[in-house]
Amino acid sequence: MISHLDRLFLDRTYELAARGIGNTSPNPPVGAVVARDATVRGEGYHHRAGEAHAEVNALAQAGDARGATLYVSLEPCKHAGKTPPCTQAILQSGVSRVVVGAAAPTSYGGGAHVLRERGVCVEVVDDDAARELVAVFASSTQSRRAYVALKMAMSLDGYVASRPGVAEWITCEEERLYVRELRYAYDAVMVGAGTVRIDDPQLTVRPPAQRVRDFVRIVLCETEGVPPDRRIFTPVPGYARTIVLAPAGARAHFSTLESVGDVLYVGEPDDEELDLERALHVLRARGIASALCEGGPTLAARLIAHGLVDKIYWAIAPIVLRGEAAVPVLAGTELDGGPRRLRFERLERVGSDAMLSGRFDV
């Protein structure tokens, strides 16, 4: 059981953790608080991979932490990676109690029993908010592929545009600011080749933001390439070279892109169509643990059909676009295999739009 004060301090660790969102990959964002006599003695969060973990930062700020309680959003690690195990720092600090938001999703974490064996009282609260903070880390570590958040925007009747080949803003300004936050939070932003051809998006974070890690833009090409003069390839300070994912059996289509982007060939030499799952493995191997996919309809449907969407953000604009030529939010025939169930986690008003978020793991 945790007390009301415990709850306040634990919630504070989530706020601190959130400061690392977008910067800590491949590590998860983590926050920590050291408190004694109902007073905060130290706070910290994980700033970036390779640097000190949240617990270590909070203990350092506290100075003398003997007899104090350490609150941490994620179970401390017992693993010596780029930094020494946090369990060691905790034991040395003389902290008598540790309250944990979420259990470690991998065996590298799992420091709770190490601490308990050495006489520290450990309580694992298992909060939704704490698990949400490590969802990308937990999923991509287990699957070994990039975590995919699919962000789509459609009219009330399920269309993204009133006819093919046109780029239309159907969503409101507030919605675009919402997407800006998402682009910041995920390691990379990804679109299909069709979207690059038709909408020619820049896919940058606007107004501009600074991030410890470079922003990354990805074009996922299922069979053919895209023109090299598209805006997604325009160099921008703070952005890595744009990544092109291409089927290994179609190199001829992609040679012109090698001068403007990093073309990653996926699959076997005779693969003329991109293997989506392998493409996501390639991304993670390159250090991209998560990607926000912003369409288009064909890529979105394929990702769903292949069970590769971990999270959705589905904006619904207050407009009816129905017409014979209107472009549906999901296209292609790959979903003919039958309905896919998901669950909504949140409904929000974002300006004049509705935003539904959820997951397919039902």
Place this chain on the structure above:
Amino acid sequence: MISHLDRLFLDRTYELAARGIGNTSPNPPVGAVVARDATVRGEGYHHRAGEAHAEVNALAQAGDARGATLYVSLEPCKHAGKTPPCTQAILQSGVSRVVVGAAAPTSYGGGAHVLRERGVCVEVVDDDAARELVAVFASSTQSRRAYVALKMAMSLDGYVASRPGVAEWITCEEERLYVRELRYAYDAVMVGAGTVRIDDPQLTVRPPAQRVRDFVRIVLCETEGVPPDRRIFTPVPGYARTIVLAPAGARAHFSTLESVGDVLYVGEPDDEELDLERALHVLRARGIASALCEGGPTLAARLIAHGLVDKIYWAIAPIVLRGEAAVPVLAGTELDGGPRRLRFERLERVGSDAMLSGRFDV
């Protein structure tokens, strides 16, 4: 300016008014409270057309109302209809102050100035909640046609079924209870001929409910009739004979329906297609001031295209139905004329579904 106590008593009138929902048509639901010395002395609401208005019921319960304040969700009428004008009862009661939720939308109301001329202090608050209670009445009185609330249910990707000709429940149980409340609240429930042919719905309120007014079911036939053995024609106690709206130029298609329902022929003798707006005028002339339209996709699109939808209830089920044969939530080509804007008024979770409600009047 109204006080905190005024606010409490006024809100109470809305609760009282709501007791009349479904029963008062063509009058709006209205509630009233008489209070003096911070204490409720009388409460009342309008039970059904032809019976006493809310103010009169509340004043009767209060007995001596001299110097009291009367709270009423809608501006009192100054009009002698089936009952004497409420302004007369208010003046006779000796009430010194009247607080009104919403101004009267028609000139039959408008009793505020009559009261003021006779020295009663009248404050019109103009609340959203109060206007919502009279929205159907205000709209149908002005337009002279039945008010149409369009209720649709679709998958996240905008489909009502994975293929044509099949009836599928894609929404959750809680959603069906939500629709039950709507069926109770509107004078009638209406569907297109296609829905009757394919889904063969009973369109009753289940679990059963009792209502002062008979429930009414309507089939709107744009060109052709429907088989007379459909469940919508099955007699049910508490339900009026089902109404069939048919184009006057297609009588031959509808003669078989005359024995099972009330067939109302609309338009000119050579109209082979139903004039939707005239059909709604015919309904109102028959005493049906509002209808909940539950599809299908063709009728829904036509109603929207013709600007005849006053309110939407749009359920979104957490399922993806995409497939080449999937049936879109709006069908036909009449919306080719261009996008239609609306505004969302409310987002709700209803069980596992999302429910968006809104209006087209932007």
